[in-house]
Amino acid sequence: MPDLNLLITLDALLAEGSVAGAARRLGLSPSAMSRALARLREVTGDPLLVRAGRGLVATPRAMELRERVGELVDGAQEVLRPAARLDLSRLTRRFTLRCSEGFAESFGPALLEIIGAEAPGVTLAFTLKEDKDSAPLRDGTVDLETGVIDAGTAPELRAFPLFDDRWIGVVRAGHPLAQVGDPTKIYAAAAHIQVERRGLHSDEIDGAASEAGIVRRVRAVAGGFATALALARATDLVATVPARHTLGLRRDMTSFELPFPLPGFTVSMLWHPRMNGDLGHRWLRQCLRRACDAVLRSAQE
Structure with missing residues (x-):
């Protein structure tokens, strides 16, 4: 019969990417973890983690197993965890959510309303997300973050989709071109604000516009959507932003559909697997999902 404890060991090794880190996580000595890794290699018939410079990298087989192993360990821990209830009325805790300014302004008020009604002793700190570094989630500086999953997202993070989004054009109220009614003419005739930030590929927007016969005349460059919209609100420039x-x-x-096709994307919440079974954290994740659903439902009414 296979040793199911090896699943916990494998989950720690794949999440930490190092023998020393996995040993600390499970409270074992490095030598004991090295022996466990050797046993895992024997059982799976794969090296799992191989040396790359001073660190270790996962093999393709290990990458394939990562999510499945994490789900199995989480499920086993859930089954074996004693029944517990979270007394929200007495919960005193500070959570940190890392997100963009746009996300905080759009969904933050609804999230705070839900939290305040259910757990008045909880404080929610919003911190600006400027990169995809997973260290704040790993070390507990950040409890939860939002963003788009891509190649730069740390593979050990857990994620849940919050909503799908699409790109639109936005101009100030009373913009002279807004009376035209033709998105192609508006987009082609106006000058534009280009957003440059990590993970946002402005060249894809330019490429899609070019295929439609439109060349964007960039008059300003902004570091985020909040700045781009603030500039568009006070000028005749067009901002291209997620709806x-x-x-x-x-x-x-005034918002309008883009006059050319552009792939959409999914905004997700992400957290470190060590917080997966934490009752307070689980409640926070549910609150965020409910807040997003409520805001988007209200916007459709």
Whole structure:
């Protein structure tokens, strides 16, 4: 019969990417973890982690197993965990959510309303997400973050999709071109604000516009959607932004569909697997999902 304890060991090794880190996580000595890794290699018939410079990297087989092993360990821990209840009325805790300014303004008020009604002793700190570094989630500086999963997302993070989004054009209220009614003419005739931030590929927007016969005349460059919309609100420039992500930032502005196809994307919440079974953290994740659903449902009414 296979030793199911090896699943916990494998999960720690794949999440930490190092023998020393996995040993600390499970409270074992490095030598004991090295022996466990040797046993795992024997059982799976794969090296799992191989040397690359001063560190270790996962093999393709290990990458294939990562999510499955994590789900099995989480499920086993859930089954074996004693029944517990979270007394929200007496919960005193500070959570940190890392997200963009646009996300905080669009969904933050609804999230705070839910938290305040259910757990008045909880404080929610919003911190700006400027990169995809997973260290704050790993070390506990950040409890939860939102973003788009891509090649730069740390593979050990857990994720849950919050909503799908699409790109739109936005101009100030009363913009002279807004009376035209033709998105192609608006987009082609106006000058534009280009957003440059990690994970956002402005060249894809330019490429899609070019295929439609439109060359964007960039007059300003912004580091984020909040800045881009603030500039568009006070000028005749056009900002190209995510529709749902910027609901709270583009109030009283005029939005229009882009005159060319552009792939959408999914905004997810992400957290470190060590927080997966934490009752307070699980409640926070549920609150965020409910807040996003409520805001988007209200926007459709």
